[in-house]
């Protein structure tokens with residue numbers, strides 16, 4: 001094997017850049033790097049496409065109106081591979097060594113891979129309620145993204161679950177589509193800043209069910225009703241509804257990097273304006289970094305920048 005060498009008794013396959021994560025950020029970095037003839041490997045723990053692949057319909061990706069997340073993921077993967085990028089999916093990573101000039105990762109059953117630079121594009125996921133029917137109706141009435149799915153609920157009645165900034169701000173934003181928005185929140189106080197609370201509580205289209213949560217989702221082809229449970233009395237009642245948006249927190253997938261690169265208090269990776277983390281030669285992009293807006297377009301933009309700065313770094 002030409003670009004491989006032995007360390008002790010392990011075969012170490014060598015690349016110029018390794019990308020950890022095959023969502024839109026990682027795939028875009030793979031496209032830019034491999035097209036620039038940089039020997040690139042994408043290692044993805046889940047299925048290719050990340051959160052994007054979970055999306056039934058994407059209506060806001062410029063130039064490609066109404067495409068399924070699965071198709072967009074496949075198209076991006078094929079594009080990267082057409083320039084020579086290697087992709088390993090459903091990988092189980094057992095170790096990360098980023099301190100030395102040559103960075104390396106070890107994969108269960110696949111040996112070790114090294115590179116001069118690494119791009120972490122591990123993404124994240126929205127915190128779920130973990131109640132019956134939630135997964136079943138994800139994308140069919142249950143959503144975690146108002147920007148993505150709001151206009152699918154024009155003149156419909158919807159519920160927003162949560163009481164923090166994103167829940168109350170998105171509840172107000174969703175009133176431009178929905179005929180009525182009901183905020184269901186587990187406490188009788190909000191964890192949002194004053195302005196968000198005032199705007200939501202004074203909005204004519206928004207009402208509130210407090211000290212409560214959504215305990216189950218029902219429907220056939222799509223969501224038709226939920227049960228709402230009062231967490232103080234334990235009482236439950238059914239509510240006919242067209243859509244439920246869940247904003248109860250976001251979990252960046254940065255657990256493996258806690259002792260490797262600097263994270264902020266929300267466990268998001270801190271990067272400088274060259275997308276480099278606190279470790280030289282380790283870059284980061286997409287939903288896993290400290291940022292305000294998490295969209296496919298912003299992940300693609302981060303992936304582009306991280307790739308171009310990584311090229312500058314390896315050519316230094």
Ligand SMILES: Cc1cc2nc3c(=O)[nH]c(=O)nc-3n(C[C@H](O)[C@H](O)[C@H](O)COP(=O)(O)OP(=O)(O)OC[C@H]3O[C@@H](n4cnc5c(N)ncnc54)[C@H](O)[C@@H]3O)c2cc1C
Pocket residue numbers: 020021022023024025026043044045046047048049050051052054055057058059060061093121122123124125126143144145147148149253256285286287288294295296297299
């Ligand atoms: C249900 C839903 C609908 C959405 N709809 C839209 C929409 O319509 N329009 C829009 O613009 N945005 C939408 N978004 C948001 C968008 O999908 C994300 O902003 C985008 O996917 C982030 O891309 P990413 O590459 O940073 O991360 P992700 O898409 O999260 O991909 C990260 C990948 O890295 C893998 N991974 C994690 N840890 C590791 C590791 N240590 N090593 C290797 N691989 C790892 C994960 O398995 C995953 O495959 C939606 C999100 C959700 C959840």
